Amino acid sequence: MNEQIVESIQKAKSASVSENTQNEEKFLWLVFSICGRKFAVESKQVKEIIQDSDVYPLPFVPSYIEGVLNRRGDPCAVLAPDMLLEIPKKENEDNENKKKRIKQAQVFLVLAIPDDQVCLHIESVLFFKEKLKSEFNAYHSNEDIEFYRGVFDVDGEEISALNIEAFEKQLKKDLGNND
């Protein structure tokens, strides 16, 4: 195990050397799943991953806000990205089952939003993927709020990268706080 770690470190060093030589910008993507579909966010936009934390619902909030959770004493708003992203439910699955399934998947991505505690309720965290900038196809949308940032390819599968700022904007928009 240790040998493998040492070996991995050495490979990382050599890769770092070659990286430096190429000097091209890279993105480290955290790939996760929501309702069976894979999405990704840039790792530096994720503050923490929380698991198995109780979500306390909040009154008078939009439906995509499930509630808040206790992040070591700090309240953290829990968003339901599937509702914002309008991810269709699985075949032969009603809303109750969807809620139940989502509830069972108690994994939350705490977003690295300054001065704010917001997390996305996802299904599971899959893996990290490092991609060159050239390998990322960014979207260029004119809309005010665009949840999708772009798309990249992993082993022939297209994975959509989410725009964290769009979630922040949507939250501020709906909660009436544009600051």
Added chain:
Amino acid sequence: MQSKKLTLFKKYAILLTTSVFSGVMLLSWFQTVYFMNAPERYLPGLKITMSITAGLTFFIALAVFFLTRPFQRIISRFEATGKALSEEEKMIVLNTFGKIKTASIIGCIIGFILGNSITVLVKYILGKYDGTIYNVVVAIMQAIIYAAFVAIFIVYVTDYFFAYYRKMLHIHDTSNIKKGRNVAQTIRFSVIISLLFIISNILMIAFPYFPKELRIGPINYLKSIIYAMILNLAPTLAILMLMLKTLTMRIAISEKQIKDLADGKASELIDITNFDDFGELTSSTNKLIEQQLLLVHRIQKEIQSLAVTAKETAATSQDQNAAVKEIVATMEDTNNLSENISEKIQDVSTLAQSTTNDVAKGAVSLQSNVKKLQEIYEANQETIEGIKSLSAGIANVWDIVAMITSVADTAKIIAFNAELEAANAGEAGKNFHIVASEIRRLADGIIDNTKEIKTRITDIQDSSDKLILASESGTTKINEGVSTAKELEANFNSISKAAETTASSAAEITTIIQQQTAASGQILVTLKQISNGAENFSSATESTSSAAENLKTILNNINGQETSNE
């Protein structure tokens, strides 16, 4: 009818008158010419004699006329109606002719005595008779003899008529004791009269032809009588022989007829030539022959029927004999069959007994099997309990795996967070990122392994469930097997009882068949006796048939004509 009655009377009167007058004239001739040796007195004397005879004949005819009146009425009634005579009428007929004969005899005696001897006696008393007292006595004796002769003649004639009319009236067979006596009396009377007539002839017929000097004096007279007797002996004997011959011939004919009848040789009826007593005897003989022929005919028919019956009986007896023999053969076969059946039944009994023993063994084995099945059931139950316990243990393992998974997930999340921190740390966190990544991989590996474990546990649980189901099914099967075995045991018991019953029944059947065989043997012996008896009966029937045939032949010989007519 009146003319017929007169004809009958006329016939009788003419016959009587002519015969009586002829006889009287003849006797007067003999008396005056031969006895009195005075032919010149014949015609003068004949006037008186004929007058007396006429008067006598008249009275007889008158008596006969009145006597025959009831007889004539019966004849008229019979000819008119044709009905048979009653007993009273038969008695009238018989009495009529009896009275006629009695009257005729009395009339003849009185007439001849009055007409012949009284004249001589009166003349001798008055001294006008030139003969001796001997002549007078002879004349009186002759009168009596002639009267008897004429009476016999009249009786004969009367009997002739009587026989004729009896035949006509179909009472010819009405014979009684008087009729039977009548023949013998007639014969005896005829013999006596014949002897008297012979003596008279001996004394008188040749006497008048002797010279007178020879008839003078007792010595000469005695000599004359002796000479006359010697001279008259031959014709007298001839007459006597002729008369006897006539009588004996008739008697011999009747005797022969009766003898033939007695010997069974009489096959034809005898012609009735005379309507006298012999005719009546012949008629009776014919009647007897007819009865005999009728009897023979009946016997012949009966014998023929007997012969046919005997033949049929013989045939039937032979058939019965053959049938009895067939029955005997069948009974022998049946006997053998019964013995074979008895042997087979004994085999069946043995087999049933063997079956009973086998079934008992099978029942024991089955009970052992049931016990084994019970043990298997219990072992299976223990197995099921073990599997359930194993399932419970697996469930515990499942919890552990879940806990491991949870730990692994937590570790993974921590590793992710570490990676995030390392990534955010920049170059300084690179190595930490590597360690965190490896830890995450380790967590992934643990998660994968726990997934594998989960799969395996799931498989084990599935297998365990299947095993439980299979064991439950096995339990059910075992229970069914136990139930089937118990049913089989019950069936075995039933089979055992049935086999015992079969053995017992077979033994009883064997006993019954043995008894039946014994009874069949007795029946066989009896049937053989019956067969022998039937053979004896058949031979006896054949003997009867042969005897009937012989009897038939004898009867045919007795009555050949009748047999040929049959």
